[in-house]
Amino acid sequence: MEKALWYLFAxxxxxxxxxxxxxxxxxxxxxxxxxxxxxxxxxxxxTHHLTMLTDHDVVEPGGSDYGKLYFLTERFEHHQDTFxxxxxxxx
Numbered sequence: 174m175e176k177a178l179w180y181l182f183a184x185x186x187x188x189x190x191x192x193x194x195x196x197x198x199x200x201x202x203x204x205x206x207x208x209x210x211x212x213x214x215x216x217x218x219x220t221h222h223l224t225m226l227t228d229h230d231v232v233e234p235g236g237s238d239y240g241k242l243y244f245l246t247e248r249f250e251h252h253q254d255t256f257x258x259x260x261x262x263x264x
Contacts, residue, residue, distance in 0.1 A: 180229075190222055195231065202242040203243060
């Protein structure tokens, strides 16, 4: 999991936006539209990042397709310290 976190947040161009998305989801679950509005990002950009975060078991969707909420996974929460270390470098 630590390698995946380094790749997602520090090893790619979109890492800073993914950090912002995770920080928003740490406050409370949100859907893609809410994230796009709060972060002033294009909806398609947010859904791309959510797909990557889902594929690497950082977030998981809940609910139906329309308006589904995203949550941080338990697996990710066990690696929160690593995320914070990486986020500090990305910010």
